[in-house]
Amino acid sequence: MSLLEQTIGSIxxxxxxxxxxxxxQRLADQAKPAGSLGIMEGIGARLAAIKGTIDxxxxxxxxxxxxxxxxxxxxxxxxxxxxxxxxxxMNFAGGGASVNVIGNHAGAVVKAADLGVNHDFPADLPIxxxxxxxxxxxxTKEPAMTREEAVRSIEAGIExxxxxxxxxxxxxxxxxxxxxxxxxxxxxxxxAFSGLPVETLTGRGTGIDDAALANKIAVIRKGxxxxxxxxxxxxxxxxxxxxxxxxxxxxxxxxAAAHGIxxxxxxxxxxxxxxxxxxxxxxxxxxxxxxxxSVEIGHKYMHDRLGLDPLIDLxxxxxxxxxxxxxxxxLDLATRILADIKTFEEVGVSQADQ
Numbered sequence: 291m292s293l294l295e296q297t298i299g300s301i302x303x304x305x306x307x308x309x310x311x312x313x314x315q316r317l318a319d320q321a322k323p324a325g326s327l328g329i330m331e332g333i334g335a336r337l338a339a340i341k342g343t344i345d346x347x348x349x350x351x352x353x354x355x356x357x358x359x360x361x362x363x364x365x366x367x368x369x370x371x372x373x374x375x376x377x378x379x380m381n382f383a384g385g386g387a388s389v390n391v392i393g394n395h396a397g398a399v400v401k402a403a404d405l406g407v408n409h410d411f412p413a414d415l416p417i418x419x420x421x422x423x424x425x426x427x428x429x430t431k432e433p434a435m436t437r438e439e440a441v442r443s444i445e446a447g448i449e450x451x452x453x454x455x456x457x458x459x460x461x462x463x464x465x466x467x468x469x470x471x472x473x474x475x476x477x478x479x480x481x482a483f484s485g486l487p488v489e490t491l492t493g494r495g496t497g498i499d500d501a502a503l504a505n506k507i508a509v510i511r512k513g514x515x516x517x518x519x520x521x522x523x524x525x526x527x528x529x530x531x532x533x534x535x536x537x538x539x540x541x542x543x544x545x546a547a548a549h550g551i552x553x554x555x556x557x558x559x560x561x562x563x564x565x566x567x568x569x570x571x572x573x574x575x576x577x578x579x580x581x582x583x584s585v586e587i588g589h590k591y592m593h594d595r596l597g598l599d600p601l602i603d604l605x606x607x608x609x610x611x612x613x614x615x616x617x618x619x620x621l622d623l624a625t626r627i628l629a630d631i632k633t634f635e636e637v638g639v640s641q642a643d644q
Contacts, residue, residue: 293445294541298571300548305339305576313338319633327627329599330620333579334628337621340552340577346625351398351618352454353464353611354418354542355382355389356447356563358406358535359425361434362513363471367506369496372425372470376409379468382610383415389466389610396618398464400611403450405443406534407469418453420446422534426475429513433530434475440529440537444566447541448548455549463546464581464618466611467559469535471495476562477588478510478531482519483565484591491588493558493607524569532566539563540570547574554621556614557584557606561592568596579621582606582613 291299313335318324325331337346357379363372381387382402385394393400403418404411408425411417422442426434435443454460473495481488488510494503510531517530528537539555540563546553547567555564555578568575580598583589585607593600601617 293448294441297448297544297548301544301571301573302550303573305336306342307339309342309344310335310339313344313628316344316633317628319635320631321634321637322631329601330624330627333621334624337552337625338628340550345629348461348622348625350458350460351396351462351464352460353389353393353398353400353466353615354450355400355402355466355468355611356405356535356538357402357468358472358533359408360469360471360475360533361426361428362430362474362509364428365430365505365509366502367474367495367509368471369498370470372408375468375470376407376411379404379407379411379417382468383417387610388608389612389615392612392615396615398615398618402468403538405446405538418450420450420538422446426533429475429517429531430509433517434532435529435534437525437529440525440532443534443537444541444544447538448545451542451545451549460551462618462621463542463551463553464556464611464614465539465542465553465560465563466556466614467535467539467609469533469559472533472535472559473586474506474510475531475533475536476559478513479527479536479562479565480588480592480595481510481514482527482531483521483569484595485521486591488514491591493586493588524566528566535559536563536566540566543567543574543578544571547571547577552577552579552621554579554581554614554617556581556611557609558586558589558592559609560611560614561589565592565596579617581617
């Protein structure tokens, strides 16, 4: 049995229903109007059901930023050259990127992972060295990768979770991305799964103008028409129009779910990875939280397919794991709302008349 098959088979079909019921009852009994803290209450209850306790402590928080390059950038879909991808990986490793700053504020350790950057990094660079190949193929001319490479990228993400767990059990995992041009394969993935028109799902990425957006839409259509990815086969979708870092992100979600670790995914690209994971293993969705609503228009359709509501809307469109880092503090807060707000009985406050 492959690592991917073993991991999917290890994901629990249901969360701890007794703890979930106890959490909901405690929230209902707290000294406040029932439901008055909105979605924060549901977050706290789901975290309790994941962890099997009312008093959840998210102490060891990790963010993994998966990186890869994309052959489709040859088609002019991004404002930035592909050389930026390895440059930003070096920035992550040095602690100077946006996700490093926001992650540090949230109390999370950030580490990048090379899944498919078209550059050879020094072996001692403090990243996860998981390169499958030096970037994907240009999917307007050939499949982005082979089926075997797609599986390998997912398994690389699973391996990262295993390595993190070996260091110290992870309480909360955030996912992020880096890869010039990667909004293009991400939009292609949701188009393949949803069947919706490409123009409905495709945004401006790094800020391209109208002419470049029209070209980007045409590029995605060309790739989908050429390869006809099977929406019932997530590996086929990933291999034909996806990205190596997107496969790695899918593996992070699957690996975390297999270990009972809640996962908070970032923007469009991270959610594309989560979508691949949940198409492969629907039970993984129980462990998944959507951090924010990206400016990228396809993000909404990913959330709709996953049945998830993003926690915030700060008009982010950066990626890296920045939205996930911001929302880690909200998940921390949700655990304290559940465990620490006293019930009417505990504080002797009169309840409202029924």
